[in-house]
Amino acid sequence: MKYYCVKSDFKNTWDEVVSAFWQRYPNPYSSHVLCEDTVFRNVVGNKLITKRIFIKTTRIPKWGERFISCKQVPVLEESVVDRDSQKLITYTRNISYARLMSIEEKCIYQVDPMNSQCTILTREAWFKCNLKGFASAIQRLSLERFKHHANNANKGLQFVIAKMLSARQNQVYSKSECWAGEEAKPESMMYKHLSVYSRILHVIRISIINHCCLLIDGRIASPSQVRLEGHKATARSLLPERWQQDKGSRRRPCCVS
Incomplete structure (x- = not known):
């Protein structure tokens, strides 16, 4: 099993990051995400609990096609938004071919303790392969691809945040120019x-x-x-x-x- 952890900073408030989190697809940096669907959502106290399924594409090496033939993989995401502690925690894992290869990811979005106008993302991942003789190579390859996708995920989220804030400013500006309430x-x-x-x-x-x-x-x-x-x-x-x-x-x- 391999373990990976990385921290990222967003120069935006926690509310802005969480708002963009729910609409981060599609974006130019996540073309491998084909679709998403919300299968469960519930509010318990001040916590929002959600389960979503994503269909993602993955590139498989030639030598791996004998074990995995399907290039579209369903991924389950479970998330908890806590308004009291201002934390968004997500748990993501693949639900197909889990006996051969499993990838589990945990992300925590929280307010930067040094700057309340910024948000810190802590991303952890665990890789486990059950194919004897190929485990080390597959885990290493999966880790490199995960780093690439994680970097693109951050870029995509920043893109959505910028687009969201720009649309909000344009909406405010258009309202200020409306002459309906001129009198x-x-x-x-x-x-x-x-x-x-x-x-x-x-x-x-x-x-x-x-x-x-x-x-x-x-x-x-x-x-x-x-x-x-x-x-x-x-x-x-x-x-x-x-x-x-x-x-x-x-x-x-x-x-x-």
Whole structure:
């Protein structure tokens, strides 16, 4: 029997890593995983217990095809998510050809004690082959392949985390630009989402309305003037020089060419 243990760090919170764990397939680094299916799920207290089956492909050497003919192997994954201790523990093993070769894996995802914004993954694996005369070679080959797949599994999980966070940010950004609740927003929030040209048109429209109100009311401040007074300084900074008027001049442009 051979034993292997390795630790990996993720620069993401435990919640983000666990959220990505449930949707880590498919990804570009795990093309050998064909499908997955959840066969059991239960909540006991603050623990989520899940059993899933994965169908994975494996490359078999020529000399090993006489013992194993099928290249698709079902794998059972049992997991426990503990919210109290913030740990995700998984147990994975092959359920076919177990009499010839068995590979058991245990993974623990937990919060980094030195940095609560990071997550530590401890991965352990046990390899056992019952073929006399081939046990050592098969175990060594299985260990090398396991290291390769473990490295790709980490890359795939990081890929899913990045994709998940990017989608979340885009969703928040799209919601912030939605004008459905425009009336409930402060005008300053509405105004800062306008483009430069939209701001210019907005300021021109405000100036025309304000000017008309002053002419009609005899320079008595109207509600629109009070509400939009704060945009005068912005108008001076955004409009071209030929549109800006001296403080002492009473003439204003009536149109823009």
